[in-house]
Amino acid sequence: MTRLTEAALCALPASVQKPAYDRTAHAVGIVHLGVGAFHKAHQAVYTDDALAAAGGDWRIAGIGLRRPDAEEALAPQDGLYTLIERGPEGPRARVIGALAEVLTAPRDPARTRALLTAPSTRIVSLTVTEKAYGLDPATGGLDAARPDIAADLASPDAPTTAVGWIVHALGLRRTAGLAPFTPLSCDNLPENGAVLGRLVREFAARVDPDLAAWIAAEVPFPSTMVDRITPASTDETLADARRLAGFEDEAATETEPFTQWVIEDRFAAGRPAWDAAGAILAADVRPYEAMKLRLLNGAHSLIAYSGAVAGLAHVRDVMGREDLAALVAAHQDAVARTLAPVPGIDLDAYQRDLRARFANPAMAHRTVQIAMDGSQKLPPRLVEPALEALERGLPWRTCAFAIAAWMRFLEGRDEAGAELPLSDPLAETLRATLAAAGSDPGDRARALLALEAIFPPTLSRHDAFARTVAEDLARIVRDGMLPAARAALEG
Incomplete structure (x- = not known):
């Protein structure tokens, strides 16, 4: 069976919803760290719907920080994947087109750096799980003794962690005279924007106090609340994608019909029309x-x-x-x-x-x-x-x-x-x-x-x-x- 790609979109069954916009007409405006199942079932779907509703250069470049699984599944498919929504009436399929590119940072640090420092990148979002932030639960701040954080602090120009990459990229943008992007946490941390902001500033203060001051003055860290139950994909997920969409899809993802996203509306350089896609924009999340x-x-x-x-x-x-x-x-x-x-x-x-x-x-x-x-x-x-x-x-x-x-x-x-x-x-x-x-x-x-x-x-x-x-x-x-x-x- 043929694999799902851009060329396959025109052959999808009428029962399968596909991107309601010309993917080639919209450039990348978001870099997302951690292209896992939840991102594919949640933020990428809201962005897909926002592009259909209001357009804009807001497609997503996805970056895996550790394993190459997402790149190996999505890159051969032009970033496309089938989302299976499992409701009481049975599974329903749609194909999501918001991902423009997917790569793995350890495999291609130069491309990762280029994406994070591109003038067109206005948001860097994250779904890396709670444990990947380098948070010291006893203090609420950066755990500088944690091995991966300590390694990034010792070699800040060759980062491996999410916080390390954000600080490195913001430093390069500041040096180049570019406006900052907005870091946007989408993980289940209380006041996740405030937490991420503190970790980034504390990391920056250890490597460049002037950069930390610039981040404190110029970079917003909005908080979000995310909700959509998303189990790990199984052989049944892939089989349903084949049956419903008619193509092989190594990146197929399943989720429930319900979805919710509440976003603190505080961005340095704009955002997609996520509200048109059903997100709640709030002053206090x-x-x-x-x-x-x-x-x-x-x-x-x-x-x-x-x-x-x-x-x-x-x-x-x-x-x-x-x-x-x-x-x-x-x-x-x-x-x-x-x-x-x-x-x-x-x-x-x-x-x-x-x-x-x-x-x-x-x-x-x-x-x-x-x-x-x-x-x-x-x-x-x-x-x-x-x-x-x-x-x-x-x-x-x-x-x-x-x-x-x-x-x-x-x-x-x-x-x-x-x-x-x-x-x-x-x-x-x-x-x-x-x-x-x-x-x-x-x-x-x-x-x-x-x-x-x-x-x-x-x-x-x-x-x-x-x-x-x-x-x-x-x-x-x-x-x-x-x-x-x-x-x-x-x-």
């Missing part, structure tokens, strides 16, 4: 961000750890268990009380819609995929709402249970003995902590809660909270995840 991190992502973490330990492979399987689905609803109801009002959002309806999305039978979102990088995800998703609930006298019981479920997940085996992979930037620290704590669940819980990179002392030293986490972990180990979940609901 924080209420939306807290809503999503606590109600969606926090519930996802609870689902991931409880489900994986119980041997439930997918989010939909967890939601198919009455006891676990009830615990998810109770958790959302509890953490919703920590939220400020969100403009235009009915929080009760938002929670119901989330649970319907989680239960979507067409979405095979693996629990172990969500369980990755827990040390980075737990603080904004579970720790912060637990702290706020404790301070305000609000319910916190389900946060404690979710953290205990994470602790049980760290043991590396589910209840049937199957291996659970630990993919986490603190993996060695977590393993060493558990080994030193011994086999008693209470000792293990207390040792893990003492890790200040994840849990602040105000939480770990809260007697009732720490005791509840330890008791929950002991009950999970003794009785199993499902009986422990029922007990948490009752108490």
Whole structure:
């Protein structure tokens, strides 16, 4: 079967939506770091729709910072790929044309540098996952001792990290008298724009204080809230792309019908008409961000750890268990009380819609995929709402249970003995902590809660909270995840 390329667009079935604009008429205006499934299901789709609605030189050059997978899949396809939306009525396909070029920085640093310093590049967006920012969770600033960050600080003209590349490119633009681009984080970090701005300025201050001052004065770092459930692609994804679009597509991506993007409207040199594509432009993203991190992502973490330990492979399987689905609803109801009002959002309806999305039978979102990088995800998703609930006298019981479920997940085996992979930037620290704590669940819980990179002392030293986490972990180990979940609901 022929591979999907520009020449194939005219042969797509009428049922498959294709780019509603002339791709050759629009130049690159965005460089995106981290061309993974989420970018292809979210920002690239909004940009595709914005180009169709309002045009402009806003196509995307995608850059992989580590592996060449995206380049090898997309470059032979002229940047085109099939997006499969899985709804209750069955899969639906469209072809996205916003990507103009895809490369890998380690393979072609010169081209990467040229794209980042091109006068036409006005936005540099990122989906590199939380762990790739070089963030020190204890300080909220740059972790200069982390090996990849330390290497970039030692050789700032040969960067490998996202922050290193942004500082390097901004320095070259300043020297050349070019206006800065707008760095745009699209990762699940609280106040992601402010976080990225701090990391960039702190990195720059270590290599060129004058550059750091220029960045502080000239470069905006808008925050965003992103939402679209996007499982990893599977053989079924590729098969559906072949069946629906009629072409081989090594870059096919699947997602849910729902999508949301809230953007702080603060750009140095303009932006695409993302609002015409359905994005919400806001003066303050924080209420939306807290809503999503606590109600969606926090519930996802609870689902991931409880489900994986119980041997439930997918989010939909967890939601198919009455006891676990009830615990998810109770958790959302509890953490919703920590939220400020969100403009235009009915929080009760938002929670119901989330649970319907989680239960979507067409979405095979693996629990172990969500369980990755827990040390980075737990603080904004579970720790912060637990702290706020404790301070305000609000319910916190389900946060404690979710953290205990994470602790049980760290043991590396589910209840049937199957291996659970630990993919986490603190993996060695977590393993060493558990080994030193011994086999008693209470000792293990207390040792893990003492890790200040994840849990602040105000939480770990809260007697009732720490005791509840330890008791929950002991009950999970003794009785199993499902009986422990029922007990948490009752108490």
